[in-house]
Amino acid sequence: MEEVAPELLVRESKHRDNTLPDLKGVVGEVRMRMAPNPSGPLHIGHSRMAVLNDEYVKRYGGICYNRFEDTDPARIDPSGYDTIPADLDWLGVKIHKTVIQSDRFEIYYDIAKKLLEMGKAYVCTCKIDAWRDLKNHKKACEHREQPLDEQMVRWDKMFDGSYKPEEASIVVKTDLQHPNPAIRDFVALRIDDTPHPRTGSKYRVYPLMNLSVAIDDHLLDLTHVLRGKDHLNNTHRQEYIYDYFGWKRPEYIHYGRVSVEDAQLSTSKMANGIKEGLYTSWDDPQLGTLASMRRRGVRSEAIRRYWVETGIKEVDIEFSWKTLFTFNRELIDDGANRYFFVNDPIRFTFSGTDSELVAKAPFHPEHPERGTREMRVAPGAHVFIDRNDLKDSPTRLRLKDLCNVELKEDRMIYAGNDLSVLKEGVHIVHWVPGNAVPAEVLMTDGSTKNGLAEPLLSKAHESVVQLERFAFVRVESVSPTIRCVFTHK
RNA sequence: GCUCCCGUGGUGUAGUCCGGCCAAUCAUCCCAGCCUUUCGAGCUGGUCACCCGGGUUCAAAUCCCGGCGGGAGCACCA
Numbered sequence A: 001m002e003e004v005a006p007e008l009l010v011r012e013s014k015h016r017d018n019t020l021p022d023l024k025g026v027v028g029e030v031r032m033r034m035a036p037n038p039s040g041p042l043h044i045g046h047s048r049m050a051v052l053n054d055e056y057v058k059r060y061g062g063i064c065y066n067r068f069e070d071t072d073p074a075r076i077d078p079s080g081y082d083t084i085p086a087d088l089d090w091l092g093v094k095i096h097k098t099v100i101q102s103d104r105f106e107i108y109y110d111i112a113k114k115l116l117e118m119g120k121a122y123v124c125t126c127k128i129d130a131w132r133d134l135k136n137h138k139k140a141c142e143h144r145e146q147p148l149d150e151q152m153v154r155w156d157k158m159f160d161g162s163y164k165p166e167e168a169s170i171v172v173k174t175d176l177q178h179p180n181p182a183i184r185d186f187v188a189l190r191i192d193d194t195p196h197p198r199t200g201s202k203y204r205v206y207p208l209m210n211l212s213v214a215i216d217d218h219l220l221d222l223t224h225v226l227r228g229k230d231h232l233n234n235t236h237r238q239e240y241i242y243d244y245f246g247w248k249r250p251e252y253i254h255y256g257r258v259s260v261e262d263a264q265l266s267t268s269k270m271a272n273g274i275k276e277g278l279y280t281s282w283d284d285p286q287l288g289t290l291a292s293m294r295r296r297g298v299r300s301e302a303i304r305r306y307w308v309e310t311g312i313k314e315v316d317i318e319f320s321w322k323t324l325f326t327f328n329r330e331l332i333d334d335g336a337n338r339y340f341f342v343n344d345p346i347r348f349t350f351s352g353t354d355s356e357l358v359a360k361a362p363f364h365p366e367h368p369e370r371g372t373r374e375m376r377v378a379p380g381a382h383v384f385i386d387r388n389d390l391k392d393s394p395t396r397l398r399l400k401d402l403c404n405v406e407l408k409e410d411r412m413i414y415a416g417n418d419l420s421v422l423k424e425g426v427h428i429v430h431w432v433p434g435n436a437v438p439a440e441v442l443m444t445d446g447s448t449k450n451g452l453a454e455p456l457l458s459k460a461h462e463s464v465v466q467l468e469r470f471a472f473v474r475v476e477s478v479s480p481t482i483r484c485v486f487t488h489k
Numbered sequence B: 001g002c003u004c005c006c007g008u009g010g011u012g013u014a015g016u017c018c019g020g021c022c023a024a025u026c027a028u029c030c031c032a033g034c035c036u037u038u039c040g041a042g043c044u045g046g047u048c049a050c051c052c053g054g055g056u057u058c059a060a061a062u063c064c065c066g067g068c069g070g071g072a073g074c075a076c077c078a
Helices: A006-012 A044-060 A080-091 A105-117 A128-136 A148-160 A209-219 A229-245 A267-276 A290-296 A300-310 A321-335 A419-424 A455-459
Strands: A030-034 A062-068 A097-100 A121-124 A169-172 A186-191 A205-207 A224-228 A251-255 A258-260 A317-319 A341-343 A345-351 A357-362 A372-377 A382-386 A396-399 A403-408 A411-414 A437-442 A448-453 A464-467 A471-477 A482-488
Touching (some): A030 A044, A030 A224, A044 A080, A044 A224, A044 A290, A062 A080, A080 A300, A105 A121, A105 A169, A105 A186, A105 A209, A105 A229, A186 A209, A205 A209, A224 A229, A290 A300, A290 A482, A300 A321, A321 A471, A321 A482, A341 A382, A341 A437, A464 A482
Parallel strands (some): A030 A062, A345 A411
Antiparallel strands (some): A121 A169, A341 A448, A345 A382, A357 A372, A403 A411, A464 A471, A471 A482
């Protein structure tokens, strides 16, 4: 082969083995992290970072941390400490170690104090606006070059309560002449008297992310850091801290913004919506949370495939529900048994035969071995079909898996069982017999479809099924009535 | 305004570093046909892209210059 047609072998190697590009600078194992703020459950946007980290750690071997970034006591929803690990677990993301930043305040204080001693930071008691204004004009404030002993006195006063919030902060020096105003001196610690959900009022000096993140990324000895490109400037700021201590920087990879059409992803807006009754809970099908996806019967594998195929470029992207649902349909179709559900039912009385008819509808067209659902229709019995199927005023219809019928007002007359009528343009519709049971489907716009389902659907509790010609749904409960949640078409 | 980043079909991506094998890959959407007792699945076919303008070169999606467009940041949030 090599001798006859070597070019064929070369071509072969051009194909990618993995959709995700290789990481730069990998030596042995890899150490990565995700850094959620425990302010609520994870949503579809968060899942990108989680999946990508997990994929790489699995590819190269190594460890993945979950680090709760809870250094702003005012922006914590304590439920996040439980829901986030559950969401990650559902996604199939393997967390090797969990780190909680609110356990580590003393560590941040230590390092900050060292920066002070090194002359790389200062205690600033300027008014916030005045300080920012000076910075924007590349000017130092009066506190920047104060002698160390004076700085230490003021440092202590931050902790003992002498200063109120906003009256003092620790600022890390960078380069006041830096052309990018976003990179010049940045605040590293501040005072806040809001009680922290985990540490109460024990601490009042809180690190800001650029300090705590730099310290933890270093202490955890991370090799690669994945983050949104909104952190580009933060990365530059953090590099100053790395350089002051001579720490080795991890590889930083920034990925672009994801805009998700038709989805509420703002944690605070979702929380408000729940409070106001707009949404029932975090797993309301209207929301873009992972909890909602799970409830609707979306498989985490579909979400993982979506992010792997999307990759990790710095360009901004538009998320496509259609594509995600296509991936999901591929996963669930084989396992989803078929049932009839008639939305907006119209009642007909069946006639035209002497004996009872029995429909034997397969649970799955590709899996005859799963058997059939039997539905019986006797002369004089009722049959319901969807009002929507009457739109074009058909005179004849085919009741799927049962027989052909002629429609006359509210009567349905048996018209044989010859499938060839389909060639004449007769449409096949789904239907339910007189002993159908009420069922409702919770839609993603918050509305509910109330209809009738074949009785056997009540045996499909907890499974994802296809309501033929309607949609895939997850059967959430079966008593007192059947309730399903819309998955997708 | 300042700083940085980025521009391949509707969407996401491959190719860009080291110019030719790219009249541009794959997936998804969309359209048409076939098949099927679902509007699901399957099969076949189709439409649609290198932001623009110069330059270098035998040759440019790929290199250079200039435009234009988009995004992020300029918080005592993360």
